[in-house]
Amino acid sequence: MPLTDDDGLRELLSMDPVAVVGCSSTPGKAAHDIPKYLQAHGYEVIPVNPYADEILGHEAYDSLADVESEVELVDVFRPGEEVPGIVNDVVARREDRSDVRAIWLQLGITHDEALARAEDAGLLATQNRCMKVEHGRLMG
Structure with missing residues (x-):
């Protein structure tokens, strides 16, 4: 089950560094x-x-595989239909590098089956939540 309680979200928010898949160079975009x-x-x-x-x-x-430094949390800004492939990349990296601990799907992005696969691989996960909003609410 994706994390939804405040303690679980705080644990995710304590993770750093954060790889942002789909990070945009355009100011004004989420x-x-x-x-x-x-x-x-x-x-x-x-x-x-x-x-x-x-x-x-x-x-x-x-790609996530190209990131040489350690990654604890993968924050995803890609459409839901791309999530299964991203989860595959995260799970492969976890198996190869043992560094990724969690995946966060941003507000409006969900994929229950892919997240269940991530959790089966030992990852913590949440979906359909804004990291900025939750950070401000829980850590601010």
Whole structure:
């Protein structure tokens, strides 16, 4: 079951660094402004976007597999139909690198089956929640 209680969400929010899959280079888009907010609140944000070279002052990676540094939480800003493939990438990275502990699907993004697969692989997960809103509510 995806985490929905405040204690579970606090645990997710305590994880850092955060790889942001679908991070946008366009100010005004949630996929840009929320990672910028996280960065301003002390998180190490690692942008994952194959169409950008740099976002928020950091190198943007083509895929999660290309990220060389440690990742604890993967924050997803991609459509629900892409979630199963992203979960496959997260699970593969966890098996290979043993670093990813959780996956967060942003507000409006859900995929129950893929999240169940992530949880079966030992990952904590939540969906259809805004990391910025929950951070402000629980950590602010």
